[in-house]
Structure formats: structure tokens, C-alpha cells
Amino acid sequence: xxxxxxxxxxxxxxxxxxxxxxxxxxxxxxxxxxxxxxxxxxxxxxxxxxxxxxxxxxxxxxxxxxxxxxxxxxxxxxxxxxxxxxxxxxxxxxxxxxxxxxxxxxxxxxxxxxxxxxxxxxxxxxxxxxxxxxxxxxxxxxxxxxxxxxxxxxxxxxxxxxxxxxxxxxxxxxxxxxxxxxxxxxxxxxxxxxxxxxxxxxxxxxxxxxxxxxxxxxxxxxxxxxxxxxxxxxxxxxxxxxxxxxxxxxxxxxxxxxxxxxxxxxxxxxxxxxxxxxxxxxxxxxxxxxxxxxxxxxxxxxxxxxxxxxxxxxxxxxxxxxxxxxxxxxxxxxxxxxxxxxxxxxxxxxxxxxxxxxxxxxxxxxxxxxxxxxxxxxxxxxxxxxxxxxxxxxxxxxxxxxxxxxxxxxxxxxxxxxxxxxxxxxxxxxxxxxxxxxxxxxxxxxxxxxxxxxxxxxxxxxxxxxxxxxxxxxxxxxxxxxxxxxxxxxxxxxxxxxxxxxxxxxxxxxxxxxxxxxxxxxxxxxxxxxxxxxxxxxxxxxxxxxxxxxxxxxxxxxxxxxxxxxxxxxxxxxxxxxxxxxxxxxxxxxxxxxxxxxxxxxxxxxxxxxxxxxxxxxxxxxxxxxxxxxxxxxxxxxxxxxxxxxxxxxxxxxxxxxxxxxxxxxxxxxxxxxxxxxx
Numbered sequence: 315x316x317x318x319x320x321x322x323x324x325x326x327x328x329x330x331x332x333x334x335x336x337x338x339x340x341x342x343x344x345x346x347x348x349x350x351x352x353x354x355x356x357x358x359x360x361x362x363x364x365x366x367x368x369x370x371x372x373x374x375x376x377x378x379x380x381x382x383x384x385x386x387x388x389x390x391x392x393x394x395x396x397x398x399x400x401x402x403x404x405x406x407x408x409x410x411x412x413x414x415x416x417x418x419x420x421x422x423x424x425x426x427x428x429x430x431x432x433x434x435x436x437x438x439x440x441x442x443x444x445x446x447x448x449x450x451x452x453x454x455x456x457x458x459x460x461x462x463x464x465x466x467x468x469x470x471x472x473x474x475x476x477x478x479x480x481x482x483x484x485x486x487x488x489x490x491x492x493x494x495x496x497x498x499x500x501x502x503x504x505x506x507x508x509x510x511x512x513x514x515x516x517x518x519x520x521x522x523x524x525x526x527x528x529x530x531x532x533x534x535x536x537x538x539x540x541x542x543x544x545x546x547x548x549x550x551x552x553x554x555x556x557x558x559x560x561x562x563x564x565x566x567x568x569x570x571x572x573x574x575x576x577x578x579x580x581x582x583x584x585x586x587x588x589x590x591x592x593x594x595x596x597x598x599x600x601x602x603x604x605x606x607x608x609x610x611x612x613x614x615x616x617x618x619x620x621x622x623x624x625x626x627x628x629x630x631x632x633x634x635x636x637x638x639x640x641x642x643x644x645x646x647x648x649x650x651x652x653x654x655x656x657x658x659x660x661x662x663x664x665x666x667x668x669x670x671x672x673x674x675x676x677x678x679x680x681x682x683x684x685x686x687x688x689x690x691x692x693x694x695x696x697x698x699x700x701x702x703x704x705x706x707x708x709x710x711x712x713x714x715x716x717x718x719x720x721x722x723x724x725x726x727x728x729x730x731x732x733x734x735x736x737x738x739x740x741x742x743x744x745x746x747x748x749x750x751x752x753x754x755x756x757x758x759x760x761x762x763x764x765x766x767x768x769x770x771x772x773x774x775x776x777x778x779x780x781x782x783x784x785x786x787x788x789x790x791x792x793x794x795x796x797x798x799x800x801x802x803x804x805x806x807x808x809x810x811x812x813x814x815x816x817x818x819x820x821x822x823x824x825x826x827x828x829x830x831x832x833x834x835x836x837x838x839x840x841x842x843x844x845x846x847x848x849x850x851x852x853x854x855x856x857x858x859x860x861x862x863x864x865x866x867x868x869x870x871x872x873x874x875x876x877x878x879x880x881x882x883x884x885x886x887x888x889x890x891x892x893x894x895x896x897x898x899x900x901x902x903x904x905x906x907x908x909x910x911x912x913x914x915x916x917x918x919x920x921x922x923x924x925x926x927x928x929x930x931x932x933x934x935x936x937x938x939x940x941x942x943x944x945x946x947x948x949x950x951x952x953x954x955x956x957x958x959x960x961x962x963x964x965x966x967x968x969x970x971x972x973x974x975x976x977x978x979x980x981x982x983x984x985x986x987x988x989x990x991x992x993x
Contacts, residue, residue: 544587663919808844817834
């Protein structure tokens with residue numbers, strides 16, 4: 315045994331100790347990068363190489379999110395730095411999976427798709443963004459998790475999913491320049507996210523109409539628009555549509571982003587290389603007076619496609635749409651439409667509709683009282699009545715055919731009332747020709763509804779238009795809520811009070827002298843009692859009659875008094891108070907509300923025309939505003955607005971015509987040359 319021990323000792327003394335490898339797991343790795351402790355990562359490379367492991371293995375990822383140590387390090391910066399980040403990337407490069415390590419996305423529902431590049435941009439760390447891009451980061455990675463969805467969909471911050479959009483929406487112009495101009499992998503400005511939105515759509519979405527937000531959003535918007543036009547001259551980023559068929563301008567109108575909306579439609583770029591991106595051009599100037607030309611592309615409504623003007627007028631969800639309609643050139647555009655065709659058409663429609671309703675009223679009043687329909691047309695009076703019936707039905711057919719395009723949209727509320735009236739005309743005609751006398755009930759309903767629809771035409775005048783809006787708001791808002799509560803009260807009290815009435819004896823017992831309501835109750839008592847309760851509410855009911863058949867008069871009387879207090883005293887007075895409040899609110903905004911109704915009337919008239927007629931009534935003029943990128947004349951359909959600005963004088967302004975007040979087209983006065991500066 316001693317000999318054996320000596321041999322073992324001599325062997326141990328002759329061989330060196332094997333190196334002891336430090337063992338790493340996810341907890342140790344995350345703890346080290348969170349503290350930015352580089353020394354705690356000593357031996358990590360040897361551990362990975364000896365065990366043939368990588369930093370992207372599942373054992374080094376957070377189980378719930380799939381987060382690796384790189385995003386963990388970026389989320390734990392100390393004074394904007396974390397020295398473990400370059401070290402981790404060197405280790406990943408030596409283990410042969412650097413690109414995979416950098417681009418590993420989050421996989422949970424909340425942060426799905428987010429990468430280290432997104433985090434570095436959000437943390438505003440340009441040095442790490444540059445490092446990630448140099449090492450192969452995907453500049454088009456899309457963060458689609460629930461957190462990155464719009465707030466109305468349960469998210470928190472929607473920025474367009476792409477790293478470039480995130481940099482733009484967080485107001486980092488230096489980051490935007492680097493992402494789009496770096497020599498490693500530049501971000502494509504035309505790239506769209508899963509919703510089809512470009513970076514311009516994302517900027518419009520985050521706008522909130524505050525001064526500071528509008529200032530940075532519009533500045534970033536122009537920066538990206540001009541930047542995209544240089545490498546991609548054939549692509550106007552502002553014309554790209556998302557999955558909903560919306561351009562950035564349409565989205566601004568739909569979401570009520572008035573600051574961005576006003577900037578886009580009034581954008582005037584003086585840089586010659588990007589002048590074609592302007593939507594506003596100065597035709598001539600004299601002192602403080604300017605004649606401006608506004609590009610009407612996507613604003614005008616002469617085609618079949620949805621326009622910005624229609625979005626503003628018909629989308630009732632836009633709370634500030636009356637303010638957006640006051641933005642130039644929208645306000646003057648509507649005024650020009652009214653003067654050119656809408657006013658005449660509107661007044662013709664008013665007189666035509668009134669004449670039709672008068673004829674319909676006479677037809678209904680002088681209908682035959684004997685015989686069965688269809689009635690014979692023998693006398694002169696019958697033939698005149700036949701002509702009136704034909705005119706009435708023809709007017710319904712005409713309105714239906716000219717407004718059939720409204721059925722696919724929620725654009726025009728009048729279609730509900732007018733459409734109901736037209737359908738009642740068709741039903742009335744069918745019943746009349748079928749010989750069914752019930753046509754009379756449909757006829758009187760159509761007659762009453764037809765005269766009620768004349769309220770639509772009151773919007774042509776400011777005074778009557780505001781009054782009709784008050785009536786509509788009271789009916790929809792106040793009266794509906796009152797009726798809902800009132801019906802519940804009435805049904806509840808009727809059920810209780812009818813149960814207290816005595817049951818009427820059967821007819822075979824009382825020999826034809828059976829008592830009836832209100833002395834007792836039978837199968838029809840409930841409906842009759844509801845009518846009596848309604849009479850009590852408006853103050854014309856009789857308590858004595860209702861108490862005749864009560865088994866317990868005291869209880870019956872207590873319930874009736876309670877009902878009267880709740881309905882006649884409480885609910886009716888609440889209705890009066892609410893109606894007064896509604897009238898007060900409408901009165902404060904009467905001008906804006908009437909403007910909106912006036913604009914709706916104009917577009918209603920325009921949409922009733924066929925496309926060929928719309929183009930003939932189109933306001934504006936075709937103007938050559940300069941040269942396109944290929945040197946050809948840049949012709950656009952523009953609308954002229956004369957403006958006065960005392961704070962800006964005619965100095966270093968890009969104008970089209972050097973002679974003030976000149977109305978000729980550019981090619982006639984300039985011979986196709988470029989824009990001139992000064993006067």
C-alpha cells in the first residue's frame with residue numbers, strides 16, 4: 315500500500331492542474347450585463363466554445379419573451395453606455411452566429427418582433443445603432459407586438475413597426491440620416507409595415523395637434539419626403555397608400571390631425587430640386603398680396619375615388635372637422651363650388667321637392683273613397699290625379715337612382731330618411747296596383763315622412779339650418795334616452811298595477827253583462843292600461859276611473875302617485891333641462907355646425923351628378939407650375955386663393971408669373987422655362 319501511494323503522489327506532482335472553466339447560465343449572464351460588469355463575463359467565450367454553445371441557445375434566453383442578453387444589456391444602460399455590449403458582440407462573432415445574435419426578435423405576444431436595433435433607437439444610443447448596423451442588424455425588422463399597436467386597439471405606442479419609423483416618430487433626425495445613408499445597409503424609405511403604412515403614415519398617426527408635436531412631426535415629415543425623392547425620383551412617398559387605401563394626407567383628415575393636415579396641403583418647398591413636392595405655389599406677388607395656387611390632387615371630388623374633402627365632410631367621428639374645413643384652400647374651395655353649381659342646383663331641388671310634395675298631398679287628399687284600387691281614370695279629375703301619381707312615383711325613382719351610390723357608405727344621413735320615403739313610394743305603388751286597400755296606411759306614412767324631410771333643405775340657410783340641427787340632436791340624443799327610461803318605468807308600473815286589478819268573470823257566468831276595464835282586467839287590459847299611464851304622464855288621465863277595479867286601493871294609489879312623480883315630475887323636467895342644454899351647446903357652435911351642414915349639402919349635390927358632369931363643374935384651373943424631373947412641364951389642377959400677409963414681403967420668393975394679376979397659363983407667358991425668382 316505504501317508503494318502504491320508513493321507512485322500516485324509522484325504522478326500527481328508531475329502533471330499540471332487542468333484549467334477550471336467558469337460555468338454560465340441565463341441568470342448569471344443577465345445579471346452581469348444588467349450591471350455592465352465586463353469582468354463577470356470573463357471566461358464566457360471559453361465556456362461557450364468548450365461546450366459548443368451559443369448565446370442564442372434557448373438556455374440563455376428569457377423563456378417568456380425570447381429575450382437574449384443583448385437586448386437586456388441595451389435596456390440597462392449606465393449614463394448611455396454598457397461596456398458589455400461590444401464584448402457580447404465579439405463573443406457572438408467568434409462563435410459564428412453574430413447576425414443571428416443581433417437580429418433575434420422577441421417572440422411573445424406583447425413585444426413580438428422587437429430586436430436589439432429597435433431598443434437602441436428607442437434609447438437614443440447612436441453609437442450602438444451604428445455598431446449594430448455595421449455588424450449586420452436588419453434595418454427592416456418589424457415590431458408587431460401588442461405593445462406596438464395603436465392605443466385604440468389596446469396598444470401603447472404605434473410607430474410603424476420599422477426601425478426607421480421609430481427613429482422618425484421619436485424625433486431623432488441624426489438617427490434617420492444614419493439609417494438612410496449608411497454604407498452598410500441603408501433603410502428603404504418606401505418600405506411598408508404590416509398595415510401598409512410608410513414612415514409618413516406613422517408620423518401622421520402620432521400627431522396630437524399640440525404645438526411642439528406638430529412642429530417636430532411636420533419638420534420630420536418634410537425631411538423624409540425630400541430625402542426619399544432623391545434616391546427614388548419616380549416615387550412620391552406621399553402618394554403611397556396603406557392597406558385601407560389611405561395616403562398620409564387622407565389619414566390626417568380621417569384622424570383629425572389638423573396641424574399635419576394643414577401643413578401638407580399648404581406645403582411650399584423653395585428648393586429647386588424638391589420643388590415638385592410642393593402643394594402650394596405662388597403665382598404672383600405684389601407687396602403683401604399673394605395669389606397662391608393649391609394643388610387639388612386627392613382633395614377634389616370629381617372622380618369615383620374617395621377624396622379628402624369627402625372624408626372630412628362625411629366622417630362624423632372627426633371631432634374637429636369643422637375646424638379642418640376652415641383651413642385654406644378647403645374653405646374657399648367649398649365657397650367656389652357653391653357659387654359655381656351648388657347654389658342653383660340646391661334652390662332648384664328645393665322648389666322641385668316642394669312641388670312634388672304638394673302634388674303628393676293633393677293626390678292623397680282627393681283619392682276616391684269608394685271602390686277598390688286601382689281606381690278607374692274616367693273623368694278629367696281622375697286623369698289629373700293620375701298625372702300627380704305618376705309625378706310622385708317618378709320623383710321617388712329619380713332620387714333613388716341619383717343617390718344609389720350612398721347605400722355603400724355611411725356618408726349621407728339624409729339617405730336614411732329619403733330612402734325610407736322612396737321605399738314607401740314603391741311599396742305604396744305595389745299595394746295600389748295589387749288592389750290592396752292597405753296602401754292608404756303606407757301612403758299617409760310616406761306623406762308625413764316626406765314633409766318631415768323638408769328639414770334637410772333648411773341647411774341651405776344659416777338660420778334655419780342651425781334650427782334643424784337642434785331638432786336632430788334633441789331627437790337622437792335627449793329624446794331617445796328619455797324614451798328608453800320612460801318605457802322601462804311604464805312597463806314596470808303597468809305590470810304591477812294590472813296585477814292589482816280584479817279578474818273579469820267569464821262571459822258564460824255573467825250572461826253578457828260582464829264588467830270590463832277599468833272595473834276588472836282581461837286579456838286586453840295591459841295595452842289599455844299602458845295608454846292610461848301615458849295619459850297620466852302628460853296630465854290628462856283620470857285616477858278615479860283607474861281605481862275602480864283595484865283590490866287594494868291604497869297600494870294601487872301609492873304606486874300611481876310614485877309613477878307620476880318619477881315620470882311627470884322627474885323625467886319630463888329632466889328632458890326639458892337636457893333639451894335646453896343641447897340648444898345652448900348648438901347655439902355656441904351654430905356657425906361651425908351650419909358650415910359643416912352647408913359643406914355636406916354641396917357634396918351631396920356634387921355626388922348626385924354623373925362623373926362627366928362633375929368634371930365639367932370642377933372648380934380650379936390646369937396650371938403649369940414648373941418642370942418635372944424629366945424636364946417636361948409639370949401640369950397640375952390647382953385652385954387659386956388670393957392672400958394677404960403683412961409680415962412677409964415679396965423677397966426671394968419662388969413665383970411663377972413676374973407680372974402681378976396675370977391670369978394666363980405659365981406656358982403662354984414663360985415659354986416653358988423654369989420658375990423665376992423675384993419680380
